[in-house]
Amino acid sequence: MKQSELKLVQSALKSKGYYSGGVDGLSGPKTRAAVHQFLSDNSGQLSAEHWTDWNNARKRVAALQLLALHNQLDVGPVDGLHGPQTESAATLLQQLLTQGAIARQFSDITPVRENPHQFPLENEAELNAFYGQPGSIELVRVECPWLLRLDWDLSTTTRMIAIHEKLSDSLVKVLDEVYQHYGDAGIQQHGLNRYGGSYNHRKKRGSATAWSTHAWGIAIDWFPSQNKLSWRSDRASLADPALDFWWQSWEREGWLSLGRSEDRDWMHVQAAKR
Template sequence: MKKSQLKLVQSQLKEKGLYAGGLDGLSGPKTNAAVQQYLTSQSEWISSQHWTGWSNARKRVTALQLLAREKQIDVGLIDGFYGPQTDSAAELLQQLVNHGTIGRQFSDIVPVQQNPHQFPPEDTTSLNAYYGQPGNIPLTRVECPWLLRLDWDLSTSTRLISIHEKLSDSLIKVLNEIYAYYGEAGIQRYGLNRYGGSYNHRTKRGSTTAWSTHAWGIAIDWFPSQNKMNWRSDRASLADPELDFWWEAWEREGWLSLGRCEDRDWMHVQAAKR
């Protein structure tokens, strides 16, 4: 158990009148006694009737699990073993304590499953058949309704997005819907004007042979500095629930968000399915 999580246990037991020590995240006689008393009062939920013989460390994890259960947080089996589900439950419990509510979880996000233009799956054979081969892509430039600033060089701006010519009408439709919904103020507020690029004749990051979807001119990156590749929905700015319309506008046209589907690379949207 992390020190911050033991502080959380101590604070919750203090609120229950079971713990009178400091919120220091350190195990000691007062903490262990409070945990023991709490577990005794909640023993019906513990997975084994022999829990009294568990180590103090395991009992502290059990207390954390029980505290989460009390708040209707799914923690799985109350067994005193610390694993991914207990860690996740602890994060949710901390959110609840800090903010009085639990933010939306990635599992609550349901992408729109539409593909009106029959965009192909993301494999080289299918992409080549539908779009042509990288290095010989028919590109066009679509004018964005709002001014775009390069995210890595805010002094440089553009309104033009280089994209595969097959996607121009779809992209225009998406951008116009988004602008009509959010307006100039919303575009600025959520950083939707922070542009990360589109067409780029390169391979996937970390690969020397597999082409990126950018090489076909079918992918766009948005606000990369606040939506880095490995950031999850709890950190990426474009995962904000206020941006559901942003993503749904893309998805209704068949574009895919890696963030909404895989909880990574929230900057990236592409006209290819997975």
């Protein structure tokens, strides 16, 4: 058991009145007594009748498993054996007890799989055939219904989004639908006014040859400071379940969210499939 997990057990048992020592991740007499009493009071939920024969380390794991079970977390049998399921449950329990809620799990997300405008696959040949080559594409400026602030310079504002001409009608439809649903208050609350840019004639990060989808003017970044490239759904702000409508509005038009499809780069939405 990790020290952080034992701290979690100590803290939870303290809140239940079983433990009066320090939350230090160290297994002393008070911790051992608290764990034993907690297991004794809940012995009917243990996987073995002779749990009293378990060593102290196994009892501590069993206490962790019981705490997870009591918070409706799937921990498997309460057997005092520390495996991947116990470790996963401990992570969720930590979130629940410290933050009051469990962060969004990627496995709970089902993207809308529609492509009404027949957007191409994200490979250079298909993108060139559908949109033209980077450097020679036709851009239009679409007005956003709400005021956008550059995420890295909030004093700079705009309402215009530069996008490939083939996407203008689709983008207008998405933005209008989103604005009607969330309104100014919801836009502000979820950071949908924090703009990360659209057209950018550049290569992919870390590549000297492959073009970014931004180079075709078919990608937009939203709230990058709270949805960084490597952040997953348990950390990215745009993974909030309250934003399912936001993403579904894009997906119904055929746009792809890298966050909802790959659990990375939650800032990014593009009119190209993978």
